[in-house]
Amino acid sequence: MSKTYNVEALILSVEDAESDYGPVTVFSIQLVNNSDAVFEGSNFPTPTLVYGPAGTPAENTVSLSEGFGGGVQGSIPPGARQTIKYAYKVPKSELNPAVFTIGSLVWQGNFATFQR
Numbered sequence: 864m865s866k867t868y869n870v871e872a873l874i875l876s877v878e879d880a881e882s883d884y885g886p887v888t889v890f891s892i893q894l895v896n897n898s899d900a901v902f903e904g905s906n907f908p909t910p911t912l913v914y915g916p917a918g919t920p921a922e923n924t925v926s927l928s929e930g931f932g933g934g935v936q937g938s939i940p941p942g943a944r945q946t947i948k949y950a951y952k953v954p955k956s957e958l959n960p961a962v963f964t965i966g967s968l969v970w971q972g973n974f975a976t977f978q979r
Contacts, residue, residue: 869898870939872968875946877977879955882931884924887950888974889931890963894947896939904935907965912951914961914974921951 875891890910896902912921925932931948939945958974 869896870902871895871897872965874963874970874977875979877955877958877974880950882924882929882950883926885952886954887924887931887952888921888955888958889948889950891946891948892965893944894935894939895944896941899941901941902935902939904937904939907935907947909934910949910963910965912953912958912961912963914953914958916960918962921953924950924952926950 871894873893873895875893876889878889878891880887880889890912892910894902909923911923913919914921923932927933931950933947935945935947956975959976960972961974962969962971963974
């Protein structure tokens with residue numbers, strides 16, 4: 864949860880996908896606004912992904928027509944939730960170890976076998 868905005872972020876899925884730009888891994892993230900104020904989507908930072916023993920940065924792939932990389936759409940009212948997707952040009956099988964970061968929020972570990 865982001866202490867700055869009181870928005871909870873949960874990784875729903877990590878999946879291999881074929882995109883217009885070739886194979887990618889798609890992270891689906893659910894955001895829940897636990898505050899009393901509207902969360903403005905423009906405040907949402909672009910998540911980053913590094914993987915492998917050397918911490919190689921994965922290339923963020925934006926494809927609005929396919930529904931990923933667009934960030935938060937509009938704003939999230941208090942108590943509401945929104946699911947967003949980000950895609951990276953790396954096979955899911957290579958995401959061990961990996962670190963997925965959104966602003967001050969950090970998830971790390973083996974995403975190659977991620978299941979929810």
